[in-house]
Amino acid sequence: MHIVIMGCGRVGSALAQTLEQQGHTVAVVDQDPTAFRRLGSGFGGRRVTGVGFDQDTLREAGIEDAGAFAAVSSGDNSNIIAARVAREMFGIENVAARIYDPRRAEVYQRLGIPTVATVRWTADQMLRRLLPSGAEPLWRDPTGGVQLAEVHASESWIGQKISRLQEETGVRVAFLTRLGEAVLPTSQTVLQEGDLVHVMMRTDEVEKVEAAFAEGPEEGGH
Numbered sequence: 001m002h003i004v005i006m007g008c009g010r011v012g013s014a015l016a017q018t019l020e021q022q023g024h025t026v027a028v029v030d031q032d033p034t035a036f037r038r039l040g041s042g043f044g045g046r047r048v049t050g051v052g053f054d055q056d057t058l059r060e061a062g063i064e065d066a067g068a069f070a071a072v073s074s075g076d077n078s079n080i081i082a083a084r085v086a087r088e089m090f091g092i093e094n095v096a097a098r099i100y101d102p103r104r105a106e107v108y109q110r111l112g113i114p115t116v117a118t119v120r121w122t123a124d125q126m127l128r129r130l131l132p133s134g135a136e137p138l139w140r141d142p143t144g145g146v147q148l149a150e151v152h153a154s155e156s157w158i159g160q161k162i163s164r165l166q167e168e169t170g171v172r173v174a175f176l177t178r179l180g181e182a183v184l185p186t187s188q189t190v191l192q193e194g195d196l197v198h199v200m201m202r203t204d205e206v207e208k209v210e211a212a213f214a215e216g217p218e219e220g221g222h
Helices: 010-021 033-039 055-060 076-089 102-110 121-130 162-169 203-215
Strands: 002-006 025-030 046-049 068-071 094-099 115-117 135-140 146-151 172-178 181-183 196-202
Touching: 002 010, 002 076, 010 025, 010 033, 025 033, 033 046, 046 055, 055 076, 068 076, 076 094, 076 102, 094 102, 135 203, 146 203, 162 172, 162 203, 196 203
Parallel strands: 002 025, 002 068, 025 046, 068 094, 094 115
Antiparallel strands: 135 146, 146 196, 172 181, 172 196
């Protein structure tokens, strides 16, 4: 397949190299010709200097023969415009746009453009280890109604089964991180000291869930 990528930053260059290694032909578009240095001398695809949503630039990159288009420049607006041009003007079905502002994702999804929201993983995860309290969102669905989050459980939950945790807090435990490894628990799995609990929950119930995790099991429960 021929694939056109707009943006030759760290993500775009890595994507281009990976796709080429998998046997695809690749064209990378960027306004800054010096950005192509990231591709390295071994990259055999096209390097096209220009604006990624300009139709002539896209044609030069082979968009008319492409099976997919990725917009991964540093600008949300440029990415979504380019993705729409590829989809609507050139009929490319496999299109994805990188978005820095996750609040915009719902709007773009309604336009039929799959989006990938950039998350500041390193800072978030570092803060999580320094301040292990409350809930740290890791992923939200495009509507914002449901989220995956790591929730801090009080010590009083240690020794309790996942089934009880779910029943009393109203969440679904997606997985645990135990001794640095991800574990898919069953309802009979018992929480151990040091476990990090990752749950799926409704966004409008975050405060209630945080409180239930902090307070511990209900007295007299089983």
